[in-house]
Ligand SMILES: Nc1ncnc2c1ncn2[C@@H]1O[C@H](COP(=O)(O)OP(=O)(O)O)[C@@H](O)[C@H]1O
């Protein structure tokens with residue numbers, strides 16, 4: 153009646169309406185682009201920003217767009233690592249018997265859920281970075297480090313002059329993501345039947361051993377798919393740190409669009425790049441999950 | 450009430466009351482269980498049978514009164530609790546096997562992580578008890594691959610691996626298909642013959658007649674009748690016991 | 701039923717004195733510790749702010765909320781920005797519902813073209829960042845479609861973004877009504893449309909309300925991204941003010957608090973709705 157019939161799709165009134173609307177919209181856009189704006193597409197700027205010819209090594213090297221994508225993925229991986237650790241702790245705290253850890257975790261999650269990401273990012277960047285970063289000695293490190301050390305640091309955290317920005321951006325992304333991971337972990341733990349814990353207690357296991365050997369191994373099974381989704385969310389959300397000048401894909405796209413005055417092509421292509429990466433991640437995770445599912449108990 | 454020898458009871462409950470919020474689940478429970486004694490508890494659903502035995506290994510905390518197990522008084526002292534729990538085996542209605550671990554690993558987890566026994570030792574121990582419950586050939590399988598009766602026998606073996614002094618059974622057969630009940634009861638009877646101290650919540654009256662030293666009937670959070678099986682089945686004192694027995698023996 | 705033995709238990713009449721909980725394990729103590737922790741975090745923030753090489757000028761802030769000129773009340777940029785943010789959220793919600801509803805209908809229909817369109821829309825929104833979506837709306841679609849107000853471009857971008865969530869909420873709500881309801885309706889001769897109106901929606905809508913209100917919270921939160929494309933909502937006003945006054949901390953703290961007041965109010969409303977509806981069932 154509703155969707156179960158999807159096997160035998162027929163051409164109905166709705167198809168006609170949908171097709172007509174789509175054709176009308178495409179037609180309108182084509183009309184506006186070609187006859188009103190009289191826009192001349194020039195996609196040739198894109199390839200030069202993907203790869204450029206390096207005279208020194210006489211080879212093709214990645215240019216800004218590819219570098220930006222790499223920076224985006226780098227931020228996402230870091231943020232995933234940090235927020236997983238924080239999120240697992242918060243999630244476990246949320247299921248504690250004691251009120252204190254529950255309250256702390258609850259307050260954190262509600263705070264992050266209700267504060268808009270953009271002001272949080274700026275607040276964090278301006279306030280915390282001026283406080284914590286000097287204590288960590290990032291700038292000093294950048295000035296005094298040996299070239300090898302600096303190369304390693306740049307590989308891991310991006311350009312030296314923007315390391316403070318990178319770290320504040322990465323940490324604030326992690327703090328936001330941790331709240332969502334905490335919720336994932338909490339529900340992963342809470343769906344495990346009470347009897348599992350009780351059975352652990354009756355064979356004399358300590359609360360830690362129960363968590364480590366009984367609850368977490370079972371929770372992980374349920375938590376992995378949404379965590380994979382959270383990684384994709386991080387790839388997308390990392391575009392926000394362009395606002396504090398971290399040179400990831402969105403920031404560089406913005407710069408290229410302005411310097412080349414090619415807003416249409418650059419933004420459409422940037423969207424396409426994000427789509428490709430996120431969509432293939434989603435497909436890959438889905439495939440892995442199905443493979444893992446086959447080996448489940 | 451006592452067996453007259455004057456030796457101290459393995460489990461002593463004195464005036465135990467248990468609340469769930471405003472609801473009182475146990476009223477003034479007094480009970481002694483001696484070493485090697487087999488006690489069968491029955492009573493209608495919701496009468497507090499599970500709550501009573503769960504208080505004995507402190508899965509539930511009682512409000513007032515005293516519970517002494519093997520000379521140790523149950524209170525808030527967490528170190529003692531783990532110690533006591535390791536000495537008390539418990540078998541649940543719904544088995545509560547660990548689904549992510551193989552049968553063997555289910556059995557070795559306690560000895561290894563609570564007692565610190567080496568893996569090889571623990572595995573030897575586990576195999577011995579899996580043989581006792583007659584499923585050594587299933588050691589490598591996962592719980593979901595076993596029948597209900599087999600799962601419950603694994604649960605019994607898992608408890609025995611901790612070499613408990615006391616075994617608690619909470620309706621171990623009531624979630625099983627009829628044809629599997631016997632295989633579990635047989636294992637329990639064998640266990641009883643080894644001299645294990647046992648408290649069983651069950652409605653299997655045939656089993657009760659065979660093994661019980663003492664019958665307890667509970668209703669609305671109280672122990673209403675306590676008697677030897679002979680007396681209990683032939684000459685129950687309490688009207689509610691009579692009614693209950695007439696209903697259950699009809700089945 | 702005789703109750704002889706009830707009376708005989710010695711304790712039953714007596715009032716139970718609750719088991720003594722040691723004070724450091726009590727909930728009250730945990731709660732006090734929590735308050736202390738919050739106080740500590742606030743104190744640390746305040747201390748490090750004070751120790752900072754920064755001139756705090758909170759006293760300059762009120763005039764950016766309102767001024768009274770010639771006895772007339774004039775809202776300052778912060779309040780105006782808040783109004784714009786709320787306006788975006790309100791109109792955004794209307795559009796979100798329309799887009800969500802259309803998408804849900806297409807997804808639930810057996811129209812092939814409808815399915816393809818809905819899925820393409822959903823996958824595109826799900827796999828690209830909101831910032832890029834907003835950029836494409838602002839830099840590409842705004843000139844192409846000839847929208848002459850960036851505010852509306854922003855609202856449209858947000859609505860397309862939130863619409864993907866709304867459509868899933870609506871679809872899940874409708875699918876949660878058991879199939880038997882459809883069968884029962886057809887046996888009493890209701891058409892498909894009438895079944896929706898009289899049977900399905902009355903059951904599904906209460907389930908959808910709390911998460912749909914959650915979308916309103918998200919609209920408020922995500923509208924801050926529009927500061928990127930010169931929509932004069934709260935965050936843009938804040939950034940401009942900081943450019944003029946250099947009071948970056950005072951202003952970021954203030955607008956952070958302003959957002960929290962709005963979103964927490966709305967979130968609390970969601971909670972109340974959820975409990976109301978949960979109880980009604
Ligand atoms: N965790 C709990 N919270 C609140 N009430 C409970 C809880 N556990 C049991 N009860 C109540 O205590 C009473 C006794 O339960 P239980 O001991 O499980 O009975 P039985 O095992 O005899 O069927 C029941 O009325 C039950 O509803």
Ligand SMILES: [Mg+2]
Nearest residue numbers: 498499500620
């Ligand atoms: Mg029970």
